[in-house]
Amino acid sequence: MDTGFTVEQLRAAARDAVRAPSMHNTQPWRFRLHDGGIELSVDPRRRLPATDPSGWGARLGCGAALFNLRLSLAVAGTPARVRIRPYPHDPDVVARLVPDLPRRPTPAELSLHAAVPRRFSNRAPFWPDPVPxxxxxxxxxxxxxxxxxxxxxxxxxxxxxxxxxxxxxxxxxxxxxxxxxxxxxxxxxxxxxxxxxxxxxxxxxxxxxxxxxxxxxxxxxxxxxxxxxxxxxxxxxxxxxxxxxxxxxxxxxxxxxxxxxxxxxxxxxxxxxxxxxxxxxxxxxxxxxxxxxxxxxxxxYGQPGWPTPRRDVNEVLDLPVGQA
Missing domain, CATH: 3.40.109.10 (NADH Oxidase)
Known part of the structure:
Protein backbone atom coordinates (compact mmCIF):
# COMPACT_ATOMS: atom_id res chain seq x y z
CA MET A 1 0.00 0.00 0.00
CA ASP A 2 1.29 3.46 -0.98
CA THR A 3 2.23 5.45 2.11
CA GLY A 4 3.06 8.71 0.40
CA PHE A 5 5.76 10.47 -1.57
CA THR A 6 9.43 9.60 -1.12
CA VAL A 7 12.45 11.82 -0.63
CA GLU A 8 13.54 10.99 -4.18
CA GLN A 9 10.17 12.08 -5.58
CA LEU A 10 10.30 15.29 -3.55
CA ARG A 11 13.79 16.13 -4.72
CA ALA A 12 12.96 15.46 -8.38
CA ALA A 13 9.81 17.58 -8.26
CA ALA A 14 11.55 20.37 -6.35
CA ARG A 15 14.19 20.62 -9.09
CA ASP A 16 11.39 21.71 -11.41
CA ALA A 17 9.59 23.80 -8.80
CA VAL A 18 12.57 26.07 -8.17
CA ARG A 19 12.54 27.12 -11.83
CA ALA A 20 9.41 29.19 -11.13
CA PRO A 21 9.57 32.99 -11.31
CA SER A 22 9.59 35.14 -8.18
CA MET A 23 9.84 38.83 -7.43
CA HIS A 24 13.50 39.95 -7.74
CA ASN A 25 14.29 36.21 -8.05
CA THR A 26 14.19 35.88 -4.27
CA GLN A 27 13.06 32.22 -4.56
CA PRO A 28 10.81 32.49 -1.47
CA TRP A 29 9.96 28.81 -1.03
CA ARG A 30 10.75 25.73 1.02
CA PHE A 31 9.68 22.11 0.53
CA ARG A 32 9.34 19.28 3.04
CA LEU A 33 7.90 15.81 3.51
CA HIS A 34 5.30 15.51 6.25
CA ASP A 35 3.12 12.44 6.87
CA GLY A 36 3.67 11.23 3.32
CA GLY A 37 2.77 14.54 1.72
CA ILE A 38 4.86 17.29 0.14
CA GLU A 39 4.37 20.68 1.79
CA LEU A 40 5.31 23.96 0.15
CA SER A 41 5.88 26.96 2.40
CA VAL A 42 6.81 30.60 2.11
CA ASP A 43 10.32 31.17 3.43
CA PRO A 44 9.92 34.16 5.79
CA ARG A 45 13.64 34.92 5.51
CA ARG A 46 13.16 35.77 1.82
CA ARG A 47 10.30 38.20 2.08
CA LEU A 48 10.65 41.72 0.69
CA PRO A 49 9.39 44.03 3.45
CA ALA A 50 9.56 47.21 1.34
CA THR A 51 8.49 45.84 -2.04
CA ASP A 52 6.06 43.17 -0.83
CA PRO A 53 4.84 44.09 2.68
CA SER A 54 1.62 42.05 2.40
CA GLY A 55 3.36 38.89 1.16
CA TRP A 56 1.36 38.95 -2.09
CA GLY A 57 4.47 38.53 -4.24
CA ALA A 58 5.85 35.66 -2.15
CA ARG A 59 2.53 33.81 -2.38
CA LEU A 60 2.37 34.41 -6.13
CA GLY A 61 5.89 32.99 -6.54
CA CYS A 62 5.04 29.99 -4.37
CA GLY A 63 1.91 29.43 -6.44
CA ALA A 64 4.08 29.31 -9.57
CA ALA A 65 6.38 26.81 -7.85
CA LEU A 66 3.31 24.78 -6.86
CA PHE A 67 2.25 24.51 -10.50
CA ASN A 68 5.71 23.19 -11.41
CA LEU A 69 5.48 20.69 -8.53
CA ARG A 70 2.12 19.43 -9.78
CA LEU A 71 3.41 19.22 -13.34
CA SER A 72 6.60 17.38 -12.40
CA LEU A 73 4.76 14.81 -10.31
CA ALA A 74 2.17 14.25 -13.04
CA VAL A 75 4.83 13.71 -15.71
CA ALA A 76 6.49 11.17 -13.42
CA GLY A 77 3.22 9.22 -13.31
CA THR A 78 2.57 10.14 -9.67
CA PRO A 79 0.03 13.01 -9.80
CA ALA A 80 -1.02 14.75 -6.61
CA ARG A 81 -4.15 16.02 -4.95
CA VAL A 82 -3.57 19.54 -3.67
CA ARG A 83 -4.95 21.33 -0.66
CA ILE A 84 -4.27 25.07 -0.57
CA ARG A 85 -3.31 26.64 2.78
CA PRO A 86 -4.11 23.46 4.72
CA TYR A 87 -3.28 24.71 8.23
CA PRO A 88 -5.11 27.79 9.56
CA HIS A 89 -2.62 27.95 12.42
CA ASP A 90 0.35 28.06 9.99
CA PRO A 91 -0.40 30.46 7.11
CA ASP A 92 3.13 30.16 5.72
CA VAL A 93 2.27 26.65 4.47
CA VAL A 94 0.98 27.41 0.97
CA ALA A 95 -0.06 23.91 -0.08
CA ARG A 96 0.02 20.22 0.78
CA LEU A 97 0.24 17.58 -1.96
CA VAL A 98 -0.62 13.92 -1.42
CA PRO A 99 -0.49 11.07 -3.96
CA ASP A 100 -3.46 10.65 -6.27
CA LEU A 101 -4.18 7.63 -8.47
CA PRO A 102 -1.22 6.85 -10.74
CA ARG A 103 -1.75 7.59 -14.42
CA ARG A 104 0.11 8.37 -17.61
CA PRO A 105 0.88 12.05 -18.23
CA THR A 106 -1.15 13.83 -20.89
CA PRO A 107 0.46 15.29 -24.04
CA ALA A 108 -0.25 18.79 -22.69
CA GLU A 109 1.54 18.00 -19.43
CA LEU A 110 4.54 16.65 -21.31
CA SER A 111 4.73 19.77 -23.49
CA LEU A 112 4.47 22.17 -20.56
CA HIS A 113 7.01 20.19 -18.53
CA ALA A 114 9.49 20.33 -21.42
CA ALA A 115 9.13 24.13 -21.34
CA VAL A 116 10.09 24.45 -17.64
CA PRO A 117 13.88 24.75 -18.16
CA ARG A 118 13.36 27.05 -21.17
CA ARG A 119 11.10 29.56 -19.41
CA PHE A 120 12.62 32.77 -18.11
CA SER A 121 11.81 36.46 -18.19
CA ASN A 122 13.07 38.23 -21.30
CA ARG A 123 13.48 41.93 -20.46
CA ALA A 124 15.05 42.86 -23.83
CA PRO A 125 13.15 44.53 -26.69
CA PHE A 126 10.92 42.16 -28.66
CA TRP A 127 10.55 41.95 -32.42
CA PRO A 128 7.55 43.69 -34.04
CA ASP A 129 6.00 40.37 -35.19
CA PRO A 130 2.43 40.15 -33.85
CA VAL A 131 1.35 37.30 -31.59
CA PRO A 132 -1.16 35.24 -33.64
CA TYR A 301 8.80 37.27 -30.00
CA GLY A 302 12.44 37.96 -29.26
CA GLN A 303 15.98 36.70 -29.44
CA PRO A 304 17.07 34.34 -26.66
CA GLY A 305 17.75 36.07 -23.37
CA TRP A 306 19.48 35.14 -20.14
CA PRO A 307 18.00 32.88 -17.45
CA THR A 308 18.37 33.94 -13.84
CA PRO A 309 20.29 31.64 -11.47
CA ARG A 310 18.74 29.24 -8.96
CA ARG A 311 19.93 27.93 -5.62
CA ASP A 312 20.83 24.27 -5.34
CA VAL A 313 17.68 22.29 -4.66
CA ASN A 314 19.12 20.89 -1.43
CA GLU A 315 19.13 24.40 0.02
CA VAL A 316 15.33 24.62 -0.14
CA LEU A 317 14.48 21.13 1.19
CA ASP A 318 13.59 20.31 4.78
CA LEU A 319 14.15 16.56 4.92
CA PRO A 320 13.59 14.08 7.77
CA VAL A 321 16.64 13.41 9.91
CA GLY A 322 18.94 10.91 8.24
CA GLN A 323 17.42 11.40 4.75
CA ALA A 324 19.30 14.46 3.56
Whole structure:
Protein backbone atom coordinates (compact mmCIF):
# COMPACT_ATOMS: atom_id res chain seq x y z
CA MET A 1 0.00 0.00 0.00
CA ASP A 2 1.29 3.46 -0.98
CA THR A 3 2.23 5.45 2.11
CA GLY A 4 3.06 8.71 0.40
CA PHE A 5 5.76 10.47 -1.57
CA THR A 6 9.43 9.60 -1.12
CA VAL A 7 12.45 11.82 -0.63
CA GLU A 8 13.54 10.99 -4.18
CA GLN A 9 10.17 12.08 -5.58
CA LEU A 10 10.30 15.29 -3.55
CA ARG A 11 13.79 16.13 -4.72
CA ALA A 12 12.96 15.46 -8.38
CA ALA A 13 9.81 17.58 -8.26
CA ALA A 14 11.55 20.37 -6.35
CA ARG A 15 14.19 20.62 -9.09
CA ASP A 16 11.39 21.71 -11.41
CA ALA A 17 9.59 23.80 -8.80
CA VAL A 18 12.57 26.07 -8.17
CA ARG A 19 12.54 27.12 -11.83
CA ALA A 20 9.41 29.19 -11.13
CA PRO A 21 9.57 32.99 -11.31
CA SER A 22 9.59 35.14 -8.18
CA MET A 23 9.84 38.83 -7.43
CA HIS A 24 13.50 39.95 -7.74
CA ASN A 25 14.29 36.21 -8.05
CA THR A 26 14.19 35.88 -4.27
CA GLN A 27 13.06 32.22 -4.56
CA PRO A 28 10.81 32.49 -1.47
CA TRP A 29 9.96 28.81 -1.03
CA ARG A 30 10.75 25.73 1.02
CA PHE A 31 9.68 22.11 0.53
CA ARG A 32 9.34 19.28 3.04
CA LEU A 33 7.90 15.81 3.51
CA HIS A 34 5.30 15.51 6.25
CA ASP A 35 3.12 12.44 6.87
CA GLY A 36 3.67 11.23 3.32
CA GLY A 37 2.77 14.54 1.72
CA ILE A 38 4.86 17.29 0.14
CA GLU A 39 4.37 20.68 1.79
CA LEU A 40 5.31 23.96 0.15
CA SER A 41 5.88 26.96 2.40
CA VAL A 42 6.81 30.60 2.11
CA ASP A 43 10.32 31.17 3.43
CA PRO A 44 9.92 34.16 5.79
CA ARG A 45 13.64 34.92 5.51
CA ARG A 46 13.16 35.77 1.82
CA ARG A 47 10.30 38.20 2.08
CA LEU A 48 10.65 41.72 0.69
CA PRO A 49 9.39 44.03 3.45
CA ALA A 50 9.56 47.21 1.34
CA THR A 51 8.49 45.84 -2.04
CA ASP A 52 6.06 43.17 -0.83
CA PRO A 53 4.84 44.09 2.68
CA SER A 54 1.62 42.05 2.40
CA GLY A 55 3.36 38.89 1.16
CA TRP A 56 1.36 38.95 -2.09
CA GLY A 57 4.47 38.53 -4.24
CA ALA A 58 5.85 35.66 -2.15
CA ARG A 59 2.53 33.81 -2.38
CA LEU A 60 2.37 34.41 -6.13
CA GLY A 61 5.89 32.99 -6.54
CA CYS A 62 5.04 29.99 -4.37
CA GLY A 63 1.91 29.43 -6.44
CA ALA A 64 4.08 29.31 -9.57
CA ALA A 65 6.38 26.81 -7.85
CA LEU A 66 3.31 24.78 -6.86
CA PHE A 67 2.25 24.51 -10.50
CA ASN A 68 5.71 23.19 -11.41
CA LEU A 69 5.48 20.69 -8.53
CA ARG A 70 2.12 19.43 -9.78
CA LEU A 71 3.41 19.22 -13.34
CA SER A 72 6.60 17.38 -12.40
CA LEU A 73 4.76 14.81 -10.31
CA ALA A 74 2.17 14.25 -13.04
CA VAL A 75 4.83 13.71 -15.71
CA ALA A 76 6.49 11.17 -13.42
CA GLY A 77 3.22 9.22 -13.31
CA THR A 78 2.57 10.14 -9.67
CA PRO A 79 0.03 13.01 -9.80
CA ALA A 80 -1.02 14.75 -6.61
CA ARG A 81 -4.15 16.02 -4.95
CA VAL A 82 -3.57 19.54 -3.67
CA ARG A 83 -4.95 21.33 -0.66
CA ILE A 84 -4.27 25.07 -0.57
CA ARG A 85 -3.31 26.64 2.78
CA PRO A 86 -4.11 23.46 4.72
CA TYR A 87 -3.28 24.71 8.23
CA PRO A 88 -5.11 27.79 9.56
CA HIS A 89 -2.62 27.95 12.42
CA ASP A 90 0.35 28.06 9.99
CA PRO A 91 -0.40 30.46 7.11
CA ASP A 92 3.13 30.16 5.72
CA VAL A 93 2.27 26.65 4.47
CA VAL A 94 0.98 27.41 0.97
CA ALA A 95 -0.06 23.91 -0.08
CA ARG A 96 0.02 20.22 0.78
CA LEU A 97 0.24 17.58 -1.96
CA VAL A 98 -0.62 13.92 -1.42
CA PRO A 99 -0.49 11.07 -3.96
CA ASP A 100 -3.46 10.65 -6.27
CA LEU A 101 -4.18 7.63 -8.47
CA PRO A 102 -1.22 6.85 -10.74
CA ARG A 103 -1.75 7.59 -14.42
CA ARG A 104 0.11 8.37 -17.61
CA PRO A 105 0.88 12.05 -18.23
CA THR A 106 -1.15 13.83 -20.89
CA PRO A 107 0.46 15.29 -24.04
CA ALA A 108 -0.25 18.79 -22.69
CA GLU A 109 1.54 18.00 -19.43
CA LEU A 110 4.54 16.65 -21.31
CA SER A 111 4.73 19.77 -23.49
CA LEU A 112 4.47 22.17 -20.56
CA HIS A 113 7.01 20.19 -18.53
CA ALA A 114 9.49 20.33 -21.42
CA ALA A 115 9.13 24.13 -21.34
CA VAL A 116 10.09 24.45 -17.64
CA PRO A 117 13.88 24.75 -18.16
CA ARG A 118 13.36 27.05 -21.17
CA ARG A 119 11.10 29.56 -19.41
CA PHE A 120 12.62 32.77 -18.11
CA SER A 121 11.81 36.46 -18.19
CA ASN A 122 13.07 38.23 -21.30
CA ARG A 123 13.48 41.93 -20.46
CA ALA A 124 15.05 42.86 -23.83
CA PRO A 125 13.15 44.53 -26.69
CA PHE A 126 10.92 42.16 -28.66
CA TRP A 127 10.55 41.95 -32.42
CA PRO A 128 7.55 43.69 -34.04
CA ASP A 129 6.00 40.37 -35.19
CA PRO A 130 2.43 40.15 -33.85
CA VAL A 131 1.35 37.30 -31.59
CA PRO A 132 -1.16 35.24 -33.64
CA UNK A 133 -4.77 34.82 -32.57
CA UNK A 134 -4.38 31.10 -31.84
CA UNK A 135 -1.52 31.74 -29.40
CA UNK A 136 -3.52 34.51 -27.70
CA UNK A 137 -6.42 32.11 -27.23
CA UNK A 138 -4.12 29.45 -25.77
CA UNK A 139 -2.77 31.92 -23.23
CA UNK A 140 -6.27 32.87 -22.13
CA UNK A 141 -7.26 29.22 -21.90
CA UNK A 142 -4.22 28.52 -19.73
CA UNK A 143 -5.39 31.12 -17.20
CA UNK A 144 -8.98 29.83 -17.29
CA UNK A 145 -7.79 26.28 -16.62
CA UNK A 146 -6.42 27.54 -13.28
CA UNK A 147 -9.65 29.46 -12.48
CA UNK A 148 -8.18 32.86 -13.33
CA UNK A 149 -8.60 35.31 -16.19
CA UNK A 150 -6.22 36.88 -18.71
CA UNK A 151 -7.25 40.17 -20.31
CA UNK A 152 -5.30 41.35 -23.36
CA UNK A 153 -4.81 45.11 -23.66
CA UNK A 154 -5.51 45.70 -27.33
CA UNK A 155 -5.08 48.87 -29.38
CA UNK A 156 -2.81 51.90 -29.24
CA UNK A 157 -5.07 53.97 -26.99
CA UNK A 158 -5.59 51.11 -24.51
CA UNK A 159 -1.86 50.33 -24.36
CA UNK A 160 -1.01 54.01 -23.89
CA UNK A 161 -3.56 54.26 -21.07
CA UNK A 162 -2.01 51.24 -19.40
CA UNK A 163 1.46 52.75 -19.84
CA UNK A 164 0.35 55.87 -17.96
CA UNK A 165 -0.86 53.73 -15.04
CA UNK A 166 2.36 51.70 -15.06
CA UNK A 167 4.65 54.74 -15.14
CA UNK A 168 2.65 56.44 -12.38
CA UNK A 169 3.06 53.36 -10.17
CA UNK A 170 6.76 53.17 -11.06
CA UNK A 171 7.27 56.77 -9.95
CA UNK A 172 5.41 56.18 -6.68
CA UNK A 173 7.60 53.18 -5.87
CA UNK A 174 10.77 54.99 -6.87
CA UNK A 175 10.15 57.72 -4.31
CA UNK A 176 10.48 55.19 -1.46
CA UNK A 177 14.13 54.93 -0.26
CA UNK A 178 13.49 51.49 1.26
CA UNK A 179 12.11 50.24 -2.05
CA UNK A 180 15.16 51.54 -3.94
CA UNK A 181 17.50 49.98 -1.41
CA UNK A 182 15.77 46.60 -1.66
CA UNK A 183 15.91 46.70 -5.45
CA UNK A 184 19.63 47.42 -5.35
CA UNK A 185 20.20 44.61 -2.84
CA UNK A 186 18.83 42.01 -5.27
CA UNK A 187 20.64 43.31 -8.38
CA UNK A 188 23.68 41.12 -9.06
CA UNK A 189 26.85 42.24 -10.81
CA UNK A 190 28.79 39.06 -10.02
CA UNK A 191 28.07 35.34 -9.58
CA UNK A 192 25.19 34.64 -7.18
CA UNK A 193 22.56 31.89 -6.76
CA UNK A 194 19.65 34.33 -6.58
CA UNK A 195 18.67 37.88 -7.47
CA UNK A 196 18.70 39.33 -10.99
CA UNK A 197 22.09 39.45 -12.77
CA UNK A 198 22.79 42.51 -14.89
CA UNK A 199 22.90 40.34 -18.04
CA UNK A 200 19.27 39.31 -17.47
CA UNK A 201 18.13 42.75 -16.35
CA UNK A 202 17.46 44.17 -19.79
CA UNK A 203 18.87 47.40 -21.19
CA UNK A 204 19.04 50.63 -19.23
CA UNK A 205 15.76 52.56 -19.41
CA UNK A 206 15.51 55.50 -21.80
CA UNK A 207 13.01 58.40 -21.86
CA UNK A 208 11.17 57.15 -24.96
CA UNK A 209 10.32 53.76 -23.45
CA UNK A 210 6.59 53.11 -23.43
CA UNK A 211 6.65 50.80 -20.38
CA UNK A 212 8.68 51.16 -17.18
CA UNK A 213 11.49 48.77 -16.32
CA UNK A 214 13.23 47.94 -13.06
CA UNK A 215 16.79 49.11 -12.64
CA UNK A 216 18.46 45.69 -12.86
CA UNK A 217 20.17 46.11 -16.22
CA UNK A 218 23.41 47.99 -16.85
CA UNK A 219 23.77 47.55 -20.63
CA UNK A 220 23.25 50.55 -22.89
CA UNK A 221 21.19 49.48 -25.88
CA UNK A 222 22.47 49.68 -29.42
CA UNK A 223 21.10 52.48 -31.64
CA UNK A 224 17.68 51.56 -33.02
CA UNK A 225 17.07 48.87 -30.40
CA UNK A 226 14.07 50.51 -28.81
CA UNK A 227 11.28 48.47 -27.28
CA UNK A 228 8.35 47.53 -29.48
CA UNK A 229 5.97 50.51 -30.00
CA UNK A 230 2.80 48.46 -29.42
CA UNK A 231 3.60 45.55 -27.09
CA UNK A 232 1.12 42.81 -26.34
CA UNK A 233 0.19 43.51 -22.73
CA UNK A 234 -1.81 40.92 -20.78
CA UNK A 235 -3.29 41.34 -17.30
CA UNK A 236 -3.70 38.20 -15.21
CA UNK A 237 -6.40 38.34 -12.55
CA UNK A 238 -8.29 36.24 -10.03
CA UNK A 239 -11.83 36.29 -8.66
CA UNK A 240 -10.73 37.72 -5.32
CA UNK A 241 -7.62 38.77 -3.47
CA UNK A 242 -7.38 36.37 -0.54
CA UNK A 243 -4.15 34.50 0.13
CA UNK A 244 -5.67 31.46 -1.62
CA UNK A 245 -6.57 33.63 -4.64
CA UNK A 246 -2.97 34.80 -4.83
CA UNK A 247 -1.68 31.22 -4.78
CA UNK A 248 -4.15 30.35 -7.54
CA UNK A 249 -2.94 33.35 -9.54
CA UNK A 250 0.63 32.11 -9.18
CA UNK A 251 -0.34 28.74 -10.59
CA UNK A 252 -2.18 30.43 -13.46
CA UNK A 253 0.80 32.69 -14.09
CA UNK A 254 3.14 29.74 -14.46
CA UNK A 255 0.76 27.85 -16.73
CA UNK A 256 0.46 30.96 -18.93
CA UNK A 257 4.23 31.46 -19.01
CA UNK A 258 4.92 27.81 -19.88
CA UNK A 259 2.21 27.93 -22.55
CA UNK A 260 3.90 31.00 -24.02
CA UNK A 261 7.32 29.30 -23.93
CA UNK A 262 5.92 26.18 -25.60
CA UNK A 263 4.51 28.41 -28.36
CA UNK A 264 7.91 30.02 -28.97
CA UNK A 265 6.97 33.29 -27.27
CA UNK A 266 8.98 35.39 -24.83
CA UNK A 267 7.54 37.20 -21.81
CA UNK A 268 8.51 39.58 -19.05
CA UNK A 269 6.58 40.61 -15.94
CA UNK A 270 5.51 44.10 -14.85
CA UNK A 271 4.34 44.15 -11.26
CA UNK A 272 4.58 47.87 -10.52
CA UNK A 273 0.88 48.54 -11.31
CA UNK A 274 -0.03 45.69 -8.95
CA UNK A 275 2.21 46.84 -6.09
CA UNK A 276 0.57 50.27 -5.79
CA UNK A 277 -3.08 49.93 -4.60
CA UNK A 278 -4.33 52.99 -6.45
CA UNK A 279 -2.74 51.88 -9.70
CA UNK A 280 -4.13 48.37 -9.31
CA UNK A 281 -7.65 49.72 -8.91
CA UNK A 282 -7.19 52.07 -11.86
CA UNK A 283 -6.04 49.09 -13.93
CA UNK A 284 -9.06 47.03 -12.88
CA UNK A 285 -11.44 49.86 -13.77
CA UNK A 286 -9.77 50.39 -17.14
CA UNK A 287 -10.34 46.73 -17.96
CA UNK A 288 -13.95 46.73 -16.74
CA UNK A 289 -13.33 43.45 -14.94
CA UNK A 290 -14.59 42.04 -11.68
CA UNK A 291 -11.94 40.46 -9.52
CA UNK A 292 -8.37 41.55 -8.85
CA UNK A 293 -5.44 42.07 -11.23
CA UNK A 294 -2.51 39.98 -9.96
CA UNK A 295 0.23 40.42 -12.57
CA UNK A 296 0.93 42.14 -15.88
CA UNK A 297 2.79 40.38 -18.68
CA UNK A 298 4.51 41.72 -21.79
CA UNK A 299 4.46 39.02 -24.48
CA UNK A 300 6.04 38.76 -27.90
CA TYR A 301 8.80 37.27 -30.00
CA GLY A 302 12.44 37.96 -29.26
CA GLN A 303 15.98 36.70 -29.44
CA PRO A 304 17.07 34.34 -26.66
CA GLY A 305 17.75 36.07 -23.37
CA TRP A 306 19.48 35.14 -20.14
CA PRO A 307 18.00 32.88 -17.45
CA THR A 308 18.37 33.94 -13.84
CA PRO A 309 20.29 31.64 -11.47
CA ARG A 310 18.74 29.24 -8.96
CA ARG A 311 19.93 27.93 -5.62
CA ASP A 312 20.83 24.27 -5.34
CA VAL A 313 17.68 22.29 -4.66
CA ASN A 314 19.12 20.89 -1.43
CA GLU A 315 19.13 24.40 0.02
CA VAL A 316 15.33 24.62 -0.14
CA LEU A 317 14.48 21.13 1.19
CA ASP A 318 13.59 20.31 4.78
CA LEU A 319 14.15 16.56 4.92
CA PRO A 320 13.59 14.08 7.77
CA VAL A 321 16.64 13.41 9.91
CA GLY A 322 18.94 10.91 8.24
CA GLN A 323 17.42 11.40 4.75
CA ALA A 324 19.30 14.46 3.56
Missing amino acids: AEARWLLGEAARTEQCWLELVIGVSAVNAFAEIAHSAHRVLGRDPAYRSELAAWARTGPAPDGVPAAAGGPVAEPQDLLPTRGFGTRERAPGRDFEPEPLVAVLGSAGNTAADQVAAGQALQRVLLTATDAGLAASLLSQPIEVPGAREALRLSLGRFGTPQMVLRIG
